[in-house]
Amino acid sequence: MCVIATAEKGSMPTIDQLTRMSETNPDGAGIAWHDDTGLHRVRNADNGKTLTFITKHWNELKATPCLIHFRLATHGAVNTENTHPFRYTLGNDEHGYIAHNGIAQKHTNGRYASDSRNAILAWQTGQTDLTDGTQGKFAKIDQNGRIQWLTPPQTIEGAEDKPIQVSNTRWREPAAITWDEWENAYDDAYMEGWNDGYEAAINDMLNDGIDTTTGIRRR
Template identity: 90%
Template structure:
């Protein structure tokens, strides 16, 4: 399932919303934000570490535009390397971070075990169009802090009633989550198992320690 949430300057999801999103999508969480001086990202395969960072820096993050993602690992291992949002660079010089919600069916096979990473790679090199919604939902934040949804989003109330945008609200209702899991559980398990070995090899090829997730110098 996954979930993307974006918040413009002055708004944030509530702690309860973030907790529900995390519980429904427990396989990695990340946040990218622009503090007026530059773009930053924190991500970890352990949702708790990202949530701790958000709560510790709540006021600072609320004063900035930000992009948050919680992952449900359908393709690719649970690892920081596969945790959204991902870095992107376009031919026009734009760069930033982008997050995906859904399964990119056309991109389940490719350079990466992660369909999300394959889809984003194809998009930034001009080989794929991600705006029609057939490959899931995508949102990005660029080097200037501009948030853009490539696909439609839903607007809901966040902290203090301020609006935030989300890719879905399935995380709000446990019954809907159970229904989704029943429908996609086989794909979830198969995708995770099939992608694990490839993801480990990919990390090794990139010089990343598979135990710590830290790139070797």
């Protein structure tokens, strides 16, 4: 499934929204943002590490445009190389990071095991168009901090009722993926490791005085 979330300056998903996205898409998480010093990216196949980074820097990230992605692996191993967002370059004028939600059916075979990486490679070299929605949804942030969706997103309320854009809202439903499905897809050791990482991220957030519902640091 995966999920992409984008937020312009002054808006941000709540901590609860981020953890729900992560729970339903546990195979890697990344964030790209643009501040006064330029464009940056943090990504890790361990969602807990990315969540910890976001919660610790929530206020700083809220002041910047952000592109966030949580992965549910369909093609390619669970590792950093397959964790979104990916670097892209368009000619000599534009570069940045791009994320994908869905399955790029036309690109399941190619240089990479990841259909997302194959589709992005074909797109940036002018071999395919990703704007018709048939290969999933794509969003990017460029070197100037401009966020652009190649396919239309959904707009929902984030922290402080400010708008954010998401590729889907399936993560909002607790029953979207049942525990039985988790057990069939992942072994007990993986789930134990994920739960430990999730708990650590929440504990770090609470220790830093951040409200889990609003994402605002308590004074």
